[in-house]
Amino acid sequence: MRLSIVTALLVGSSLAAPHHEKGLSLNTLAQRRGKLWFGTAADIPHTAETTDTAYLDILKKQFGEMTPANALKFLFTEPEQNKFNFSDGDYFMDLARHTGKSVRCHNLVWATQVSDFVTTGNWTAETLIPVMRNHIFKTVKHFGDRCYSWDVVNEAFNSDGSFSSSIWYDTIGEEYVYLAFKFAQQALKEVHANKVKLYYNDYGIESPGPKVDAVLKLVKELRKRHIRIDGVGLEAHFMVGGTPSLADQVATQKAFIKADLDVAMTELDIRFAQEPFYTAEAQRQQAQDYYVSVSSCLLSGRRCVGVVVWDFYDKYSWVPYSFEGQGGATLFNDTLEAKPAYYAVADALMGKPCSVC
Template identity: 65%
Template sequence: MYSSLLTSLLALTTVETAVAASQCTARPPFLNKLAQDNGKLWFGTAADIPGTAEQTDTQYLKILTNNKYFGEMTPANMMKFMYTEPEQNVFNFTGGDYFLDLAEKNGLRVRCHNLVWNSQLSDWVTSRNWTAPELTAVMKNHIYNLVGHFGGRCYSWDVVNEALAGDGSFSSSIWYDTIGSEYFFLAYQFAQEAVEQTGADIKLYYNDYGIESPGVKTTAAYNLVKELQSRKIKIDGVGLESHFEVGGTPSVAAQVAAKQGYIALGVDVVVTELDVRFVQAPFYTAAGEATQAQNYYDSVASCMKVGPGCIGVTVWDFVDKYSWVPSSFPGQGGATIYNDTFQRKPAFYAIGEALTGAPCTVC
């Protein structure tokens, strides 16, 4: 459990909570610095840049590009298929290059996201019937071109994103429905070949949700790692998306157990898309934010408890103003660590405490 500081804020209004939290330290905890000081590679965030209001929001950019707060950036959209290959074999790297330029200018690493997924595909991929060899060639060409272009500027690639259904079977997708389960292993084979051609040290990850605590889907993810390893195909880590609901987040023990299972297979784990959403309004009450803070604490603490095998934590954007949640889950929201007006929530300070194991008064 985290300290009683945030619990003591329950009787305060939302504004009073923000003020009291800001007074708990002479300056707000520098989350990335705390993560790195305590053995992690980063505390990071996703950002949907360029092409959205984030690109020109000076308040947003001031926080995003402060590498004491964030040491890693994940492109929320700009490296996905529909943006990078809008027409067959016609590539557009402008958005991805812009994102990488911004990250590098400010000393942030980038997890490149993603190469093969069922969503956000270009129309030319989904609008025709392919044979398995034809679509396999499309996939290979896409992977080779993206990995080759961005090269070692990417710390890692999410090679396949969200391949599994809740029961642990492969989800229906144009890739699976056309090529079969072999598409998954071919994607990693092609990514490994492409990485070798660059000569760079680029990590290859599998990324999914619902694999953060023990269960059939998590076991299926373990088995995918084992199968890749048995074929001697490169797999360096697994990304645990960690999109949770307030009051419904897996316990620390459950998250630790799942992470230890991946680490035992010899791969890294990283929390890749952490947010904790309210399933209904109001989003900004002291009681609700205290529960949310505990949920954030539990997720970050689980990464700390398993040691260096969990390399870091990334939140899926950091301010409610730009969260993906309201558009994807109508009526839900309040999922990030800053509210709509860029005030730090109790969750922000709970993360600092999870990273250090000490109350935020000494962060």
Template identity: 50%
Template sequence: MKFLASTLAALVAIPAVTATPTSSWPWVNPPNGIGHAGKRGDNDLLHTLAVKAGKKYFGTATDNGELNNKDYTDILNNKKQFGQLTPSNGQKWMYIEPEQNVFNFTNGEVVGNLAKKNGQILRCHTLVWHSQLPSWVENGNWTKETLSAVVVNHITKVLTHWKGKCYAWDVINEAFNEDGTYRETVFYNVLGEDYFELAFKTASQIDPKAKLYYNDYNLESRSNKTLAVQALVRRLKKQNIRIDGVGAQAHLVVGSTPSREDQIQNLKDFVATGVEVAQTELDIRLELPVNATNLAQQSIDYENTVAACVAVKGCVGTTIWDFYDPYSWVPDVFEGEGAATLYFEDFSKHPAYWGVVKALAAGGKRPHWPWPFTN
């Protein structure tokens, strides 16, 4: 992700100012039988629909401090709704290795253990990122040799601990600028572009079964950045260094989301490099306050984005960056914006929820039934 307000050491999400739906708004709830004929049953549960559409999962990120909310966990723990979980913060470097070679896996275990208990896929996040680093890494007096050893040690210890438990790891996160140049970080400034090879090669050796991903934002449509990431994939593969996937974070803005067609083509372009793809951190923020107009557009944008993944064979699934507005990172970073998820503060569903259902139920195609629905 770009940035999380939950960099607080306590890992407790800060409740955000959100809006609740008004009962007079149309299409807050669809009629029975959405997507399939007959009884509703599981026909509006996202992971169930995703699997029927040929995807591996539909999932969500979550964080430790959110798990004391029973109304929230009643939804989170339903693997028919969310068949995959990502720890928002608990596996990041500042929590895992706060002091050099002193490892503490406690924070990261919470969501992992929950996923195991619920029978949900665990998607692990993240190994090498310029943000949420402990100061000893960010401000160290490094040589190429000493920092290389630190990176190898961190990846080795972390992947050894979770070996066999993670479907995928985001090995490197957000390493490119928008123009396709390398982001200046402690890793790039000391190691140069060799740190990509170092990280992926080490990860491949330690956990040969986990899918190894490069993950970034603004990878949803063709740009200099997407071309740079595709070039990275080809470079690693040419050197016989394993990279299995690219994660398009999909932190998007209502009304400015790339078209369905552009997103489909872009995902196909990544798949053509020989990797799978996933939407890894989806949310679509809007300008507050919410109203019928921006909620309707948000539903369209969510539908088009999820439908793009469904339409591309090599896109394995979609993860939303938490499903509940009060736990979203957006209002703490983007003043005046929010309501980026699928559930309002009172746990009623955004119209966008039904946009996602529509995309999954239609198998990525544009359905012919009327939309929006009215009660």
């Protein structure tokens, strides 16, 4: 069944379904199972989310962590060389603080959403390394211990485990990854924020394969150099009906945990390849895929620290803008009604069979 936001607010619950305990949020259910939080990305400020009161009410009630979808990326924090603008990030941090939420800070070094002065510059390794160092030091030191963690390097590998092309790799080589973690560690030390976790974040590392092997090799090399890495973020951008099996997801998470890493599902959404998105059959399959994915974190033990969905409202999902004709990826449909996927997540967090699959 679906429960509209209007009904939920009238009954004074946090979208409680008949098979839920009244008033319990996804975050509360996750914490009861030993997780730090159940979180969401939010593209705030400068989007409609910033002033959408119904959206913000669910954000406040349902989630215990917030990830800035864009506010902390290079393009927005250092639009011109050594001219930093942290106003968007500060706004986001203030909202998180006022609503009692942790923040996974995302991200420092990535191939995409980098400022023009970086991508169009005539760099050598000797000239680009100081640019990367300056960006990491200024950004990390500004936000300090307001971050639970940083995604230090984002999406550095191809599916075959080779390093992917970027201004950083093409100019500096694979050394850029080791330097990025080294600089982040040093910057945290300077502001006495050593408890902030340092993560590598990527998609396509949720089931065994060459890309997972490459990340594990990276971890070994960092530690060989006495450079800290605390965790791996599994983005978990999946397709309905094509989501990795429970066994594969658990096996991969446990492989990272065996390497003495925390793991988190950091960008979970499960999209449809084509319309219709909201038929009963389609919704049951999506609910099953969400149930399996969230269950994998629970079965992997305490070092799978939590799950973050990549926003929760289909209207604001990144998917239709990135994959033409695809969508319906989140827990709430395009009129902000809880989908079967929402209830499947709640069932998984309560350790119950999926009632909507």
